[in-house]
Amino acid sequence: xxxxxxxxxxxxxxxxxxxxxxxxxxxxxxxxxxxxxxxxxxxxxxxxxxxxxxxxxxxxxxxxxxxxxxxxxxxxxxxxxxxxxxxxxxxxxxxxxxxxxxxxxxxxxxxxxxxxxxxxxx
Numbered sequence: 001x002x003x004x005x006x007x008x009x010x011x012x013x014x015x016x017x018x019x020x021x022x023x024x025x026x027x028x029x030x031x032x033x034x035x036x037x038x039x040x041x042x043x044x045x046x047x048x049x050x051x052x053x054x055x056x057x058x059x060x061x062x063x064x065x066x067x068x069x070x071x072x073x074x075x076x077x078x079x080x081x082x083x084x085x086x087x088x089x090x091x092x093x094x095x096x097x098x099x100x101x102x103x104x105x106x107x108x109x110x111x112x113x114x115x116x117x118x119x120x121x122x
Contacts, residue, residue: 006045008065012105021103025082026067044120065109072097072113079111086111 012018019038022028030038046068069075072090076099080086087100087108096114103109 006047008042010065010103010107010109012103012107014105017104018107021084025079025084046119066112067101067109068112068114068118070113072099072111075111075113 010018019030019040022040023030023038028040028042030040033039076086076090079101085102087102090097090099090113095116096112098110098112100108101111
């Protein structure tokens with residue numbers, strides 16, 4: 001068996017606006033999988049497994065997409081200049097510094113400056 005990558009999905013009632021934000025503000029390259037369905041290339045990824053009581057489908061716990069950066073405040077300033085909105089000032093969570101970005105369709109995506117060893121730098 002060979003795992004060749006990970007595929008993530010964001011759900012939004014405004015998919016075209018989210019796609020445009022990812023293209024314009026984040027500069028992500030994409031391919032058209034047909035009919036304008038854009039699939040975006042992502043930087044290297046990691047996968048963490050967190051404890052939860054019961055199945056995610058039966059609780060308030062859901063899977064999460066997080067974009068990592070090496071300087072949260074600088075990245076926030078760059079993204080803000082491109083129209084990305086944030087829910088709050090950065091918060092120190094111990095494991096890293098976080099904030100939530102607002103994407104079209106009331107979608108929330110975490111922006112995160114990790115302070116732990118990262119598997120992608122191994």
